[in-house]
Every structure is written in C-alpha cells, then in structure tokens.
Amino acid sequence: MLAIHFGGGNIGRGFIGEVLNKNGFEIAFVDVNKEIIDALNDKHEYTIELAQEGTPQIKVNNVYGINNGTHPKEVVASFEKAELITTAIGPKILPYIAPLIAKGIQKRKAAQSTQPIDVVACENMIGGSTFLKEEVLKHLEKEDMDYVEQYIGFPDAAVDRIVPLQSHEDKLFVSVEGYKEWVIDESKLKNTDLRLEGVHYAPNLEPFIERKLFTVNTGHATTAYVGKFEGYKTIDEALKDDKVKEQVENVLAETGALMVEKWQFNAEDHKAYITKILSRFVNPYISDDITRVARTPIRKLGYDERFIRPIREANERGLETTYLVKTVAKALLYRDSNDEESQKLEKLLQNKSVEEVIREVTQLKDETVIDRIAKEYKQLAQ
Numbered sequence: 001m002l003a004i005h006f007g008g009g010n011i012g013r014g015f016i017g018e019v020l021n022k023n024g025f026e027i028a029f030v031d032v033n034k035e036i037i038d039a040l041n042d043k044h045e046y047t048i049e050l051a052q053e054g055t056p057q058i059k060v061n062n063v064y065g066i067n068n069g070t071h072p073k074e075v076v077a078s079f080e081k082a083e084l085i086t087t088a089i090g091p092k093i094l095p096y097i098a099p100l101i102a103k104g105i106q107k108r109k110a111a112q113s114t115q116p117i118d119v120v121a122c123e124n125m126i127g128g129s130t131f132l133k134e135e136v137l138k139h140l141e142k143e144d145m146d147y148v149e150q151y152i153g154f155p156d157a158a159v160d161r162i163v164p165l166q167s168h169e170d171k172l173f174v175s176v177e178g179y180k181e182w183v184i185d186e187s188k189l190k191n192t193d194l195r196l197e198g199v200h201y202a203p204n205l206e207p208f209i210e211r212k213l214f215t216v217n218t219g220h221a222t223t224a225y226v227g228k229f230e231g232y233k234t235i236d237e238a239l240k241d242d243k244v245k246e247q248v249e250n251v252l253a254e255t256g257a258l259m260v261e262k263w264q265f266n267a268e269d270h271k272a273y274i275t276k277i278l279s280r281f282v283n284p285y286i287s288d289d290i291t292r293v294a295r296t297p298i299r300k301l302g303y304d305e306r307f308i309r310p311i312r313e314a315n316e317r318g319l320e321t322t323y324l325v326k327t328v329a330k331a332l333l334y335r336d337s338n339d340e341e342s343q344k345l346e347k348l349l350q351n352k353s354v355e356e357v358i359r360e361v362t363q364l365k366d367e368t369v370i371d372r373i374a375k376e377y378k379q380l381a382q
C-alpha cells in the first residue's frame with residue numbers, strides 16, 4: 001500500500017507519517033527540500049520523539065522521498081499505484097502542487113483505474129481539501145470531470161499536534177507533543193473501505209475544525225501577537241506574563257461562547273477543552289518560537305481565518321468581541337524581518353490609512369468593526 005504525502009516538513013513527518021506508517025503504508029514524501037529528500041532516500045526511516053516525560057521515541061520506516069522540483073514525472077507516475085494522497089505543505093503552497101495532482105489523476109484515468117482514492121489536505125484552514133480540489137480542477141480537462149467526481153475524493157480534515165520549528169543534526173528527526181488529533185470528513189470520502197487507525201471519521205467536520213481552529217489556533221496566535229507586543233520570544237515565556245495570559249483567556253472565552261452557541265458544545269466541556277489547550281501551549285518539553293506561531297500575519301487576518309471569522313460570526317449573534325478586536329490590532333503591529341507578509345503589512349500601513357489596510361487584508365465590510373480595530377490600532381501605535 002502506497003501513500004503519497006506532499007510536504008516532508010514538521011507535521012508531515014511528525015504526525016501524518018506516524019499515522020500512515022502505523023496503518024501499514026509505504027510513504028512517498030514529496031518535497032522540494034533536497035536535504036530532506038536525500039536523507040529519506042538514504043535512510044528510509046526516521047525517528048519521532050515525544051516531547052513529554054521520558055521522551056519516548058517512535059520509529060517510522062518504509063519511507064522514501066521524491067523531489068517534485070527536479071522529478072515531477074516520478075510524482076505523477078507514483079499516482080498509478082497510490083491508495084491515499086495527503087498534504088501538509090501550507091495553505092499558500094496548495095495551488096503550486098495542484099498541477100501535479102491533476103496530472104496524477106489523469107495518469108490513473110489513462111490506466112483505467114476504478115479504485116477510488118482520497119486526497120486529504122491536512123492544513124490549518126477550513127475547507128483545505130475543498131480548496132485544493134478547486135485548484136486541481138483548474139488543471140484538468142472537461143472530459144476528466146466525470147472521472148474525478150466518480151473516483152477522486154477530497155474530504156476536508158482537521159489536524160492538531162504542536163510541532164515547533166527545530167533543527168537537529170539528523171535532518172529527519174522530529175520532536176512533537178504527545179497530543180494528537182486527526183479528523184476527516186467521512187461524508188466526502190470516495191475510498192470508503194479505507195479507515196485509518198488513529199483518525200476520527202466525522203459525519204460533519206465543521207464543529208471539529210472550527211472548535212480546533214478558533215481555540216488552538218486563535219489562542220496560540222493571540223499568545224504570539226500579544227507576546228511579541230510585550231517583548232517575548234517564545235510562547236511559554238509569553239504565557240508566564242499574566243497580561244498575556246489574561247488576554248488569551250479572554251479571547252478564548254469569546255470564541256468559546258461562539259462555539260457553544262453555534263455548535264451547542266456543552267459549556268463546561270468546552271471550558272475543560274480550553275484548559276487542556278492552554279496546558280499544551282506551556283508544555284515544558286517544547287520551546288515554540290513566537291515567529292512560527294505568528295507567521296504569515298496577512299493570511300491569519302483573512303476573512304475566514306482564526307480572528308476575523310469568529311469576530312464576524314460573534315457579531316451576527318450579538319456576542320462579545322472586545323478581546324478579539326484588541327488582538328487583531330496587535331497582529332497588525334506584528335513585525336518579523338524574516339516574514340515576507342509581516343514586511344508587506346508594514347509597507348501597507350506606511351502607505352495607506354489603517355482603515356484601508358484592514359478592509360484590504362480582512363475583507364471585512366462592516367465599517368463599525370473596522371473602526372473598532374482601527375481605534376485600538378491607533379492607540380497602540382502611538
């Protein structure tokens with residue numbers, strides 16, 4: 001059984017690889033990072049270490065690498081015998097791998113394969129696989145459409161495991177937190193015979209992905225933007241400051257109220273979920289750089305992303321958004337000289353009014369919310 005996984009980075013090796021290996025798959029990691037690909041082809045195995053007491057290790061074997069930059073045809077050829085396709089490559093990169101996936105699908109069609117297969121995007125975004133499908137369809141012909149609809153599934157998914165930026169002498173070694181959650185929308189599966197152990201199949205993914213994105217990712221990003229504003233470098237360091245911690249708790253109370261109202265999560269259970277998530281952020285075995293969690297602020301300030309969507313949806317329901325709005329203002333002030341989007345944001349704010357920048361970046365139409373964010377920003381920027 002072969003699985004093709006796009007993105008041999010932290011979550012690819014540190015989570016998806018572990019699950020696929022446990023389920024008996026041979027894994028072809030597709031990546032443009034030559035060092036990673038060469039190491040995979042040299043060793044055919046790697047080690048995951050759990051960042052918890054005793055630091056237990058897990059071996060992942062039966063793996064190899066394909067460099068899609070230099071060997072795209074090899075990627076396409078491997079689609080013929082693959083039984084699962086996954087990605088963990090970053091939302092912005094999905095359009096760049098879409099042409100290869102389209103060619104791979106055409107390869108299966110040419111081989112008259114009637115074995116259904118699923119393409120699962122494991123990215124931090126709502127509707128990741130659906131978005132990838134739209135990108136893939138752009139590279140297919142009209143006559144391919146029936147084949148895609150019949151045999152190729154793009155079920156959305158949510159993945160949750162904290163894997164910080166890290167660097168080891170062994171390029172494949174990866175340290176991850178013990179906690180893990182991978183949920184796949186079973187309603188969009190085509191290969192319904194394949195059920196991965198370690199994956200939860202949900203008839204309706206939306207509550208899971210929203211609860212995860214608007215708690216783990218909103219909470220983490222709040223820690224990062226507020227923490228950076230207060231002068232910290234790492235997530236755990238920032239959360240030791242009560243000012244930061246309180247803002248994170250207040251933000252999660254706001255998104256929590258929305259989740260409880262929208263999806264009828266039990267309020268007490270949701271409180272316990274928040275407590276669990278906060279304890280993961282301060283895991284003493286992990287040092288997570290603020291720059292990783294805050295990366296690409298323009299994307300994170302997007303219309304359907306971790307701040308703006310809860311603000312919009314809470315407003316529609318008359319719920320509180322004071323601390324979400326305060327955090328967006330701090331995100332606008334986030335600066336990292338190595339982050340292109342942060343640099344772009346700074347330039348935008350130098351050349352346009354903050355109201356214009358908020359409209360452009362968040363796509364918000366509600367002028368009252370735009371004014372509230374702008375007011376907070378102006379106070380902070382003084």
Ligand SMILES: NC(=O)C1=CN([C@@H]2O[C@H](COP(=O)(O)OP(=O)(O)OC[C@H]3O[C@@H](n4cnc5c(N)ncnc54)[C@H](O)[C@@H]3O)[C@@H](O)[C@H]2O)C=CC1
Nearest residue numbers: 007008009010011031032033088089090123124161162163
């Ligand atoms: N690190 C984490 O804790 C988690 C990350 N995620 C999501 O997983 C995705 C990947 O995140 P990480 O693994 O942290 O990032 P990463 O940077 O460690 O891994 C991404 C990999 O994609 C490769 N890549 C970039 N452009 C490529 C291209 N055009 N073709 C082939 N490969 C390419 C990079 O070389 C890298 O190895 C993101 O969407 C992230 O939001 C989701 C849950 C947890």
Ligand SMILES: O=P(O)(O)OC[C@H]1O[C@](O)(CO)[C@@H](O)[C@@H]1O
Nearest residue numbers: 124161162216217220221293295
């Ligand atoms: O990967 P993104 O979307 O840039 O956001 C980083 C977030 O993703 C995670 O790595 C996993 O959900 C979190 O630790 C962090 O909040």
